[in-house]
Amino acid sequence: MEILLSEILLKIRHQENIFSSHIMQTSDEAYQMTLFLNTMLHNIKADVLKSGFKNEQQEIDFFKNIKPQILGKLIYYNKVFRLETTCPASKGKMYQSFYEKQLKILKTEYEENICNExxxxxxxxxxxxxxxxxFTLGNINYHDGLKSGVFEIDLTFSTYYDHKIAHIIANELIYTYLLSKINPEENPDALLQNLETNKDISWTNSQNALIELIYALYASNSVAYGKIGIRKLALIFQVLFQTPLNDIHHSFHRMKTRAGSRTAFLDQLKLSLEEYMDKDL
Structure with missing residues (x-):
C-alpha cells in the first residue's frame, strides 16, 4: 500500500480551508478538524492492517513522515478545542494569565519529555x-527504558517513535497557537486584519517550496527592509495562502543539507519566468 505525504497534506489543508471559509468559532473548527483527522487516521490504519507495506523503505516513510503528520495535527486540534472550551474569559487579565500558564506547562513538558531525549x-x-x-514494526527495545506510554499504543500500527514525532509536531503547533493568544502581534489574523484576502487563494505548490520562498525574502531583506522576523513573515504567508506551515526551521535545515540544488524552487521560478518572457518575444 502506497500513501503519499503530499496527498495527505493536501487533504488536510483542503479540509482546513473548508472550515476556515465558514464563520465558525475556533473551538468549532478545532472540533471538526479533530473528527476529520481521527476518521482519516482510522481509515488509513484499516488499509495498513489489510495491505501492509511493499518494502521496508515504504514502512519507514509511513511511520517517520506520514502518520506523524496526521496524528500530530490530531493532537494539536484536540488540544486547541480543550483550551478554547476551558478558557475562563475572552479577554482581560484572566484570559492572559490562562494562556501564559498554558505556555509554561507546554515548555515544562517540552523540557521534561522531548528535548533532552x-x-x-x-x-x-x-x-x-x-x-x-x-520506524519499523516490532523493533521496540525495552532495554532503552522507554516511558510507560509504550504500553498504551497499538503495536500493530505504531513503532512508538512515530508517536514521539507526532508529539513534537503537535507541541510546535500548540506553541505558535499559544503565542498568538498571548501576543496580539503574533496573531496572523491581527497582522492581516486590514488585508483583504480571498479565501479562494491557496498555495498549490509544496510546503517546502513556500518555506524556501519565505526564507529567500527574509534573507534578501525584501520585506520591511529586513526588520520583520522570520516567524512573523511565515505567519503572514500562512494567512495569505490559507495554508499551515509546521516546523519551518527544521524544513530549512533539511534544505541546507539536501542533495542536488538547495534552492530547487527558486531555480524553477527563474526558469518559469524566463520561459514566460520568451513567449512575448
Missing amino acids: DFYRYYRANRTDRDHSY
Missing part, C-alpha cells in the same frame, strides 16, 4: 542511520 536529537539532525530500529 536522544531520539529528539536524532530527529532534529535529520539522521537516517537508525530508521530501521525506530
